[in-house]
Structures are given as C-alpha cells and as structure tokens.
Amino acid sequence: MTEIGIEYQTVLGLPPVDFVHLAADLGCHHISMKVAGGGGPYNPYGHPAYSMLDDVALRRRFIAAMQDRDVSISLGEGFVVQPFHDLRDEDANLDVMAELGVTRVNAVTMDPDLPRSFDQLATFVEMAAGRGMTTTMEFAKSLTVPDLPTALQAVGxxxxPDFSLLVDTMHSSRSGHGAEDLIMLDHEYVGYIQLSDNTLAQRNPVYRDDSIDRCVPGQGELPVVEIVAALPPVPVIGVEAPMRSLAVAGTSAQECARLAVIGARKVLHAADEIRRVRALGCHT
Incomplete structure (x- = not known):
C-alpha cells in the first residue's frame, strides 16, 4: 500500500525538527529533506537558515525526533548539477544523508551541457551507491532535462538498476506528458513520485516563482488522479504542494500541509479506484 509523505518544499523552510513533528501529527511517516535549507527568498514564514552539515547538535536532535515520532526520510534532496560545480564535491553532504538514514537521493541538472550533465549524474549515482543509496533524477521544463524522452536518455x-526517474505530476504535465504517456513506462524506470497540482499553463515569467505557489492536490487544473493511476505503485508518494499565496496571507505551515495531505489522500483513493476498474476490465 502506498503511503503519503510530505516533501520539503511543502513546508516552505520549516526547521527540520518542527517538520518531523508536523508530519507525525498529520499521520505521515515520511518526509523529504535537504542537508541545508531555510532562509532565502522562498521562505514567507521567515524561518532561519539551517545546515545539518555544520550543526551537529541539530543533526542529532533531528535524528532523535525522527526516531521518537516514527518518521523517516523517503527522499534526500538538494543535489544539483551546475556548470561550475562537480558533484564529486558532495561527499560530505551524502555522508550526512547516510547518517540520517536516507536510502534514496534525488538529483537535477541545471548545467546546459547535456553530455556533462549525464556524466555527472553517472558519477553521483556511483557515489550514492557506495553509501547504500539509490538515485532518482527529476525532469522539468525549467531544467536541462526538460522532458521524458531526454530523461530516458539519461537513464540509458x-x-x-539503482538509477531511475522521479516523476512530478506538475512538471510532467507541463512538459506535455499525460497519463497516456506515463502508463507506457516500464515500471523499473519510475523510482519516486511527487504529487503536485497547479495550473497547466505557467502563470509567472520565472518558473520558480510559479512552482512555489501550487494548489491543494486535486484542486488544480492537472489530471493528477489519472497520472497517479497510470504510474506504477511505489511505496511512498511525496506531496509537494508549496502554497506561497496562502502562507503570505497568514495560513500556517501546519494548516497548508494539512490541506495538502487531505487532498493527496483523496487523489490516491480515486487513483486506486481507476486501477481497480482497469484490473476488472482486464479479467473480463
């Protein structure tokens, strides 16, 4: 049975220990996490920046909170291929992820040199494997790997076998890939799913400004139910629903996350019903 996790972006910079308690309070046992975060322009709550690489005490409190609340990290995030950054320099951050119990990490590329990006990803996968982790890669129209065909080139x-794709329902839709495309994917190509809803068309000139303000799953314009039903079942689907407008208007991170989780549960239930009907049709 697929469980719902809460992705780091959803809580818009909430400190790590607080994030663990929020997830547990909402009945979620999985979160995604970055080694360092908070602060920055996409932090409407004004939370301070943190680094679990530099702050060993924070790292220990975070691990203790996860153990106490039965929460684990379903996805380690924050690894980006960039033109002047070699992912071999991420050793220390991967070591922190391993200490946190992470078994899957995700990478994206913003390096316009596609062959170099692919080589960097291959290096990173090997580094992660040495720590007992599998790796996924996310594609989006704002990234160097903008669509499914290019993502499959990266896999090739x-x-x-320990490298697969992260499919985000918003990014996939905006890249032009609907349920009819995704249902054709071999199951081993899909390692992780992020459930995101939004308008189909980008509203703001800067993609990041647009993607940080999403909808409650199932309340946007995207066919999220059909997409989830088309994808292979995975152990955890991470709800990535940062809702900056609600946050700026005064809605707490806890309430935004609660709304996102409620919406996600409805989406997963509807997707399961589609799968059930499809399975019945195959046996008649």
Whole structure:
C-alpha cells in the first residue's frame, strides 16, 4: 500500500525538527529533506537558515525526533548539477544523508551541457551507491532535462538498476506528458513520485516563482488522479504542494500541509479506484 509523505518544499523552510513533528501529527511517516535549507527568498514564514552539515547538535536532535515520532526520510534532496560545480564535491553532504538514514537521493541538472550533465549524474549515482543509496533524477521544463524522452536518455546513459526517474505530476504535465504517456513506462524506470497540482499553463515569467505557489492536490487544473493511476505503485508518494499565496496571507505551515495531505489522500483513493476498474476490465 502506498503511503503519503510530505516533501520539503511543502513546508516552505520549516526547521527540520518542527517538520518531523508536523508530519507525525498529520499521520505521515515520511518526509523529504535537504542537508541545508531555510532562509532565502522562498521562505514567507521567515524561518532561519539551517545546515545539518555544520550543526551537529541539530543533526542529532533531528535524528532523535525522527526516531521518537516514527518518521523517516523517503527522499534526500538538494543535489544539483551546475556548470561550475562537480558533484564529486558532495561527499560530505551524502555522508550526512547516510547518517540520517536516507536510502534514496534525488538529483537535477541545471548545467546546459547535456553530455556533462549525464556524466555527472553517472558519477553521483556511483557515489550514492557506495553509501547504500539509490538515485532518482527529476525532469522539468525549467531544467536541462526538460522532458521524458531526454530523461530516458539519461537513464540509458547511466545504465544502472539503482538509477531511475522521479516523476512530478506538475512538471510532467507541463512538459506535455499525460497519463497516456506515463502508463507506457516500464515500471523499473519510475523510482519516486511527487504529487503536485497547479495550473497547466505557467502563470509567472520565472518558473520558480510559479512552482512555489501550487494548489491543494486535486484542486488544480492537472489530471493528477489519472497520472497517479497510470504510474506504477511505489511505496511512498511525496506531496509537494508549496502554497506561497496562502502562507503570505497568514495560513500556517501546519494548516497548508494539512490541506495538502487531505487532498493527496483523496487523489490516491480515486487513483486506486481507476486501477481497480482497469484490473476488472482486464479479467473480463
């Protein structure tokens, strides 16, 4: 049975220990996490920046909170291929992820040099594997890997069973891939799913400004139920629903996350019903 996790972006910079308690209070046992975060322009609550690489005490409190509340990290995030950044320099951050119990990390690329991006991803997958982690890669129209065909090229280039795709329902839709495309994917190509809803068309000139203000799953314009039903079942679907407008208007991170989780549960229930009907049709 697929469980619902809460992605780091959803809580818009909430400190790590507080994030653990929020997830547990909402009945979610999984979160995604970055080694360092908070602060920055996409933090409407004004939370301070943190670094679990530099702050060993915070790291220990975070681990203790996860153990106490039965919460684990379903996805380690924050690894980005960039033109002047070699992912081999991420050793220390991967070590922190391993200490936090992470078994899957995700990478994206913003390096316009596609062959270099693919080589960097292959290097990163090997580094993660050395720590007992599998790796996914996310594609989006705002990234160097903008669509599913290019993402599958990356999978072919890396050529390892511990490297697969992260499919975000918003990014996939905006890249032009609907349920009819995703249902054709071999199951081993999909390692993780992020449930996101929004308008189909980008509203703001800067993609990041647009994607940080999403909808409660099931209340946007995207066919999220059909997409989830088309994708293979995975152990955890992470709800990525940062709702900046609600946050700026005074809605707490806890309430935004609660709304997102309620919406996600409805989406997953509806997707399960589609799968059930499809399975019945196959046996008649």
């Amino acid at each position: 280039h890396v050529g390892r």
